[in-house]
Amino acid sequence: MNKEHFSEDEWKAIGQAIARLRASVMAVTFGIVGGLMLFVATTWLLILGPTGDSEHVGPTLGLLANFFPGYSVSWSGAVVGLFYGALSGAVSGFVLAFVYNLIVVFRKR
Amino acid sequence: MNSTDSKVRCVIIGGGPAGLTAALELSRAGVEPIVFEMDKQVGGISRTVDYKGYRFDIGGHRFFTKVDRVHSWWMDILSDEFLVRPRLSRIYYQGKFFDYPLKPKNALLNVGLMEAILVGLSYLKAQAFPYREEKNLEQWVTNRFGKRLFTMFFKTYTEKVWGMKCTEIGADWAAQRIKNLNLGKAALSMLAPKLLTGKNQITTLIEEFYYPRLGPGQMWERVTDMLEERGCPVRLEHRVKTIHRDGEQVIGVTVVDGDGNEERFDADHVISTMPIKDLLNVMDPAPPVDALEAANRLRYRDFLTVGLVIDSPELFPDNWIYIHSPDVKVGRIQNFGNWSPYMIPDKSTSCIGLEYFVQEGDELWTADDEALIELGKKETAKLGLIDPDKVIDGVVIRMPKAYPVYDHGYKENIDSIRGYTDKIPNLHLIGRNGQHRYNNQDHSMVTAMYAAENILGANHDVWDVNVEEEYHEEAHAEKGHGASGERLVPQRVREASPIEILNDAFAKYDPVALGGALGTMLGFVVFLATAGLLLKGGEDAGATLALLGNYFPGYNVTWAGSLVGALWGSIFGYIIGFVIAVGINVTVSIHLGKLLRRLGVLDGPIG
Ligand SMILES: Cc1cc2nc3c(=O)[nH]c(=O)nc-3n(C[C@H](O)[C@H](O)[C@H](O)COP(=O)(O)OP(=O)(O)OC[C@H]3O[C@@H](n4cnc5c(N)ncnc54)[C@H](O)[C@@H]3O)c2cc1C
Numbered sequence: 001m002n003k004e005h006f007s008e009d010e011w012k013a014i015g016q017a018i019a020r021l022r023a024s025v026m027a028v029t030f031g032i033v034g035g036l037m038l039f040v041a042t043t044w045l046l047i048l049g050p051t052g053d054s055e056h057v058g059p060t061l062g063l064l065a066n067f068f069p070g071y072s073v074s075w076s077g078a079v080v081g082l083f084y085g086a087l088s089g090a091v092s093g094f095v096l097a098f099v100y101n102l103i104v105v106f107r108k109r
Numbered sequence: 110m111n112s113t114d115s116k117v118r119c120v121i122i123g124g125g126p127a128g129l130t131a132a133l134e135l136s137r138a139g140v141e142p143i144v145f146e147m148d149k150q151v152g153g154i155s156r157t158v159d160y161k162g163y164r165f166d167i168g169g170h171r172f173f174t175k176v177d178r179v180h181s182w183w184m185d186i187l188s189d190e191f192l193v194r195p196r197l198s199r200i201y202y203q204g205k206f207f208d209y210p211l212k213p214k215n216a217l218l219n220v221g222l223m224e225a226i227l228v229g230l231s232y233l234k235a236q237a238f239p240y241r242e243e244k245n246l247e248q249w250v251t252n253r254f255g256k257r258l259f260t261m262f263f264k265t266y267t268e269k270v271w272g273m274k275c276t277e278i279g280a281d282w283a284a285q286r287i288k289n290l291n292l293g294k295a296a297l298s299m300l301a302p303k304l305l306t307g308k309n310q311i312t313t314l315i316e317e318f319y320y321p322r323l324g325p326g327q328m329w330e331r332v333t334d335m336l337e338e339r340g341c342p343v344r345l346e347h348r349v350k351t352i353h354r355d356g357e358q359v360i361g362v363t364v365v366d367g368d369g370n371e372e373r374f375d376a377d378h379v380i381s382t383m384p385i386k387d388l389l390n391v392m393d394p395a396p397p398v399d400a401l402e403a404a405n406r407l408r409y410r411d412f413l414t415v416g417l418v419i420d421s422p423e424l425f426p427d428n429w430i431y432i433h434s435p436d437v438k439v440g441r442i443q444n445f446g447n448w449s450p451y452m453i454p455d456k457s458t459s460c461i462g463l464e465y466f467v468q469e470g471d472e473l474w475t476a477d478d479e480a481l482i483e484l485g486k487k488e489t490a491k492l493g494l495i496d497p498d499k500v501i502d503g504v505v506i507r508m509p510k511a512y513p514v515y516d517h518g519y520k521e522n523i524d525s526i527r528g529y530t531d532k533i534p535n536l537h538l539i540g541r542n543g544q545h546r547y548n549n550q551d552h553s554m555v556t557a558m559y560a561a562e563n564i565l566g567a568n569h570d571v572w573d574v575n576v577e578e579e580y581h582e583e584a585h586a587e588k589g590h591g592a593s594g595e596r597l598v599p600q601r602v603r604e605a606s607p608i609e610i611l612n613d614a615f616a617k618y619d620p621v622a623l624g625g626a627l628g629t630m631l632g633f634v635v636f637l638a639t640a641g642l643l644l645k646g647g648e649d650a651g652a653t654l655a656l657l658g659n660y661f662p663g664y665n666v667t668w669a670g671s672l673v674g675a676l677w678g679s680i681f682g683y684i685i686g687f688v689i690a691v692g693i694n695v696t697v698s699i700h701l702g703k704l705l706r707r708l709g710v711l712d713g714p715i716g
Pocket of ligand 1: 122123124125126127128145146147148151152153154155167168169170171172173347348349350382383384387412511512539540541542543548549550551553
């Protein structure tokens with residue numbers, strides 16, 4: 001491939017394509033990352049144990065229970081967190097891709 | 110004609126619109142041409158067949174043109190015989206008639222609430238999970254309309270007409286044909302039609318059209334009479350079997366008549382409307398091998414009409430109906446009485462033409478007439494359109510090479526053929542199959558007018574007649590349908606070009622879209638989180654979340670604060686998304702630049 005292979009117009013077209021996002025792929029990716037993040041964050045606090053004056057482990061992260069019923073900073077809570085993290089990650093990834101694709105299509109018209 | 114007077118001797122091959130137009134133009138200028146038509150009647154594809162007084166077209170032929178000269182020509186010849194007909198054509202699918210072009214309200218009422226919901230869901234699914242590649246028609250249409258609408262209104266008819274799967278038809282075709290229509294616009298036109306009165310409105314088809322009282326054939330029969338009156342013979346059942354060439358000139362033709370008698374005619378000029386593929390095969394001496402092989406690679410789509418006479422004065426109000434039902438082979442049904450009442454001799458009966466798009470030699474093409482009439486009866490009965498017991502007569506009309514096919518490589522084939530024919534200045538190739546062009550009568554006629562003028566000394570380029578120029582009214586509507594029409598021909602899916610591969614690998618993110626998406630999401634998350642805590646209530650609810658106020662001025666865990674938070678969330682999300690997209694794009698561009706420089710195709714940075 002060298003310069004002569006492309007016409008002026010084609011030449012200009014390189015790198016001009018706009019990517020689309022695959023909602024399914026984004027959902028799975030964000031789901032895995034979200035689930036693992038909450039799982040690791042919870043288990044990390046459990047391994048560190050109580051810090052400072054507090055007798056409790058992870059009091060701030062524990063507030064997530066407000067949004068994720070059943071979640072707590074405990075070993076069983078880490079598994080529940082894995083599920084919630086994956087679920088909310090998947091939903092976010094899906095919505096993000098969906099809205100992104102919609103805007104791309106809209107702007108192309 | 111074998112006489113040796115000083116007049117220009119001009120042989121015209123084919124008594125269709127192009128051949129007869131050229132003949133009349135020449136005779137009006139004092140040249141006496143002779144026309145050879147291999148069929149028993151004139152008109153070519155624009156003929157009207159007479160069967161026991163019932164008149165059938167090869168597909169209904171509307172007389173519509175943007176070329177003033179052609180319009181005046183028509184009016185001059187048939188003036189009072191033209192009818193102005195109202196147009197109605199609808200799509201028939203699963204027992205229901207859908208307006209054509211599609212109208213959302215009518216479509217909704219027809220499909221019912223449940224199906225409409227499924228259509229909506231399938232549209233949402235297509236937006237969420239679009240095909241990454243848009244190489245073929247199916248991917249292109251589905252990404253824009255959803256799979257369900259694609260199946261209902263695009264798939265079956267397109268596959269019937271072109272005999273190719275939608276996955277084999279290149280996406281470019283759809284992009285050209287359907288570009289002006291989208292669901293958003295369609296929905297808007299239903300809810301607020303006034304908003305769409307600008308120039309982008311999806312205009313309706315020409316609601317009326319000109320049509321000769323006795324069909325398009327009447328035009329060409331009249332022109333034939335005029336030629337005969339002027340002493341210019343139109344010889345029917347005379348097939349040109351050889352075109353004689355001497356160096357860079359054609360010098361005459363040999364024709365064979367219905368009884369097998371051969372006769373040679375000398376000529377100073379030969380105008381040919383016969384299929385270009387056949388033309389190269391009758392040249393003597395034979396053309397160079399590459400030109401001949403190129404001609405033999407040209408492909409066509411053929412056409413078959415089953416005419417049925419029905420003992421019922423009225424069937425349906427349409428001129429024609431597109432049949433989208435996948436369980437029958439018929440593609441379109443003409444109701445000739447609605448084109449012109451004069452096409453039907455007995456007013457207590459009706460006459461319809463069932464159109465099948467076929468390939469010469471295939472199962473339908475070779476089936477005997479009785480079997481085809483039976484098939485026609487069975488299919489119309491299955492569709493619920495007519496009572497088969499009321500069919501009192503039938504006839505089959507086969508039209509080979511009705512559609513020249515623009516497949517991959519057809520342009521190169523034409524170039525190769527022209528490399529040979531352009532060197533023969535007194536051989537003039539005109540018309541639809543004569544140039545392998547997908548034109549209507551008007552453009553076929555323009556090429557004929559140009560050729561006649563060239564013989565008289567002008568210097569037109571007959572290949573320069575712009576057939577791709579779409580008819581405004583038609584273009585929009587055909588786009589809406591995406592399947593019929595006589596102008597654009599689909600091409601096969603092709604391999605991705607290096608540019609497309611590069612673009613696919615290095616596609617950019619749209620910063621506004623990513624910003625918009627992340628902004629929308631973050632705005633919602635902050636709102637929902639705040640609202641969730643407020644609804645839950647309790648002492649000191651949301652003390653931690655309220656810390657967001659450090660970044661979002663004015664935010665707190667109250668209902669008003671939830672809105673402020675949503676706004677801030679959107680702004681932050683937008684900025685973050687925008688920056689991420691720009692960052693990715695810059696990185697990708699640097700990589701692309703490096704790659705291209707390494708390949709030696711770029712000197713500086715990417716422009
Ligand atoms: C289904 C369908 C619908 C259409 N609808 C419309 C419409 O609504 N409006 C419109 O304007 N156009 C329409 N068209 C297009 C129109 O039919 C053509 O553009 C027009 O007939 C082309 O004229 P022509 O003279 O170039 O070719 P043709 O009509 O093909 O005529 C060529 C003639 O040459 C004769 N011939 C071939 N070989 C030889 C030979 N070796 N010796 C002697 N004679 C020979 C053939 O028998 C034929 O009669 C439609 C076409 C189709 C298929």
